[in-house]
Amino acid sequence: MNLSELSIPQLIDEYLKGPKLLREAVAGMSREQLLARPFAGKWSTLELVAHLADFEPVYGDRMKRILAEDGPTLFGGDPDKFAAKLAYHERDLETELCLIECVRRQMATILRTVPAVDFQRVGQHSEAGPLTLRTFLERITGHIPHHLPFIAEKCCSADWRCQRASCACETESLGEVR
Known part of the structure; x- marks a missing residue:
């Protein structure tokens, strides 16, 4: 799906679908399965x-600052440094999923009140340069779907196999693994 072709209301609707897709992708996994690293x-x-949960409020803050401030500076973050220092393997799955859902619900409420012209407001990203509110919304909307194939591929490669009816393990190659 090309998010840039969606209207703002459609884009917000897609944004709100992400947490459900993520919940479905990890449904029924044991702690052992969640911690498995089938790819070195x-x-x-x-x-x-945990990565998705850590960057959800980052994107929420970026979007809020673009709305509230004129041309704010928005800092990047290194996902691998977050993973190395922020106890990702000690995290509780449900807490992480709830955080993502809550941030998205709050942001959707805010975004639905924003005049269309404000989606062209710009923030200055420290690595990517000037980016609009719409661009940030498109990026975070695509973040969960971007990672879903990686979850599926881990599931399909592990000894336990996911055994779910919706599993695509036997029918398709899922590409690059994160």
Whole structure:
């Protein structure tokens, strides 16, 4: 799906779908399965969910600052440094999922009140340069769907296999693994 082709209301609706998709992707996984690293040097499923949960409020803050301030400076963050220092393997899956859901619900409420013209307001990202509110919304809307194939591939490669009816393990290759 090309998010840039959606209207603002459609984009916000897609943004709100992400947490449900993530919940479905990890449904029924044991703690052992969440912590498994079937690919050396790649994140476990729990680390991936913790990454999503850590960057959800970052994006929420960026969008709020673009709305509230004129041309704010917005700092980047290194996902691997977050993973190395922020106890990703000690995190509780439900807490992480709830955080993502809460941030998105709050932001959707805010974004639905914003005049269309304000989606062109700009923040100065420290790494990517000037970016609009709409661009940030598109990026965070695509963040969960971007990572879902990585969760599925971990599940499909592990000894336990996911055994879910919706699993695509036998029918398709899921590409690059994070």
